[in-house]
Amino acid sequence: MTDKTNAASGETTDFGFETVNKNEKEGLVRGVFDSVANRYDLMNDLMSAGIHRLWKRFTIELSAVRPGQTVLDIAGGTGDLAAKFSRLVGDNGQVLLADINDSMLKVGRDRLLDSGAVGNLHMVQCDAQMLPFPDASIDCITIAFGLRNVTDKDMALRSMERILKPGGRLLVLEFSKPVNPIFEKIYDTYSFRVLPLMGQLFNNDADSYRYLAESIRKHPDQDTLLGMMEDAGLVNCEYHNMTGGIVAVHRGIKA
């Protein structure tokens, strides 16, 4: 029902640079990730020449996750971060790997099984905008390269704030605005020309990767995202630029 109402009201959102209907976007995003799920890790490595491992590692340091804690990795895709957290929280802790996309979770589960880290790990298929967890139940939430895919980012941030325990923290790792203009130019070339072609080569799916590149450009810059986190009720918000601001990690605390 709501579907129709929204469609009728003509509420729109950005799908990359095409403006589409909000409901359509969820379907489109899912389509993009369905088609790349299997090759995603390979692509990820190629796209950022392995540098994303550094970004993720620093994000994990900032989480300061301790044994016994409950960690939720939203848009966790193929389980990169979840595997590390599983080791950090130990047997008394819990890691929830959440993603809207079933095929991403399947790839994640297989990979995590291979790495032997499953005892304290659970997969949850859900939407970042409506997280199906009790209020104040999570010590730490991470979302890495996922927020840009979410239709209503404010709604997602509020949903995250709700389920965090007081003092719990949210970490958002995301492409951002390069601080150096020359760098920005090169990066644009890279993301608009090279990424889609690589997508075509490896996956036969240039559209998916063009979408990724465009959604990077559409993502809010450092200070905008910081403001959005504050609006969602988080406190002590801060960010760290990495690799010239191509990527930033934002952190906020639940009051």
Added chain:
Amino acid sequence: MNTHHDPAIITAVLMAAEGAINRGLELDPASARDLADLSGTVLAIECWAPALEVFAIVEPEGRLHLTPYCEQACSVRVRGGLNDYLALTTAEDPAVTLINSDLEIIGNSAPLIALQTLVAKMQPDWEAPLVGVLGDVAGHQLANLLRQIFQWGEASSKSFRRQLSEFILEEGRLSPPAAELEYFYQEIDSLVLKVDRLESRLKRLAQRLKTPAR
């Protein structure tokens, strides 16, 4: 925190150094056991000029974790300027120098000495992982530097201090980001080239397909 440096670069260097140490430990189970005895030790190394803070955490399995960010309580914190650290690296007897130097040691110095002795004994291969991260020149220099730090006293060359301060003040600040950027640019350059070639090949192919067979 380390606000003046790109966390991705510091992380890269620390990951490389950590990798070298932990690989050394894998090859030397006795040292790994000794290290495991220090499990839970958090050593903070703080330098105020250039401003940098690094933590070495001993993990239960006898591995070392190096990080630019840590919220755990430190067992021991060393604090000083670059020159104080330099003095330490060229000292005859590090333990004595440590106690008498201007370096401020907050907490128990025993695990600090134990750690240094352990890593020195292991002689990890710093070169390969650091060259991998920083490129030939800077990687080699930093590898040299680490070798000296962990074998302080043994090799106290005259020019070492000068070399070291040059590295940290010049290379250390400028070169890693430069190396990283350069690498990134190179990757892009070669990709753009490949893409261009591919595009024209595809076009030629398409053209050939379109041309009706005679």
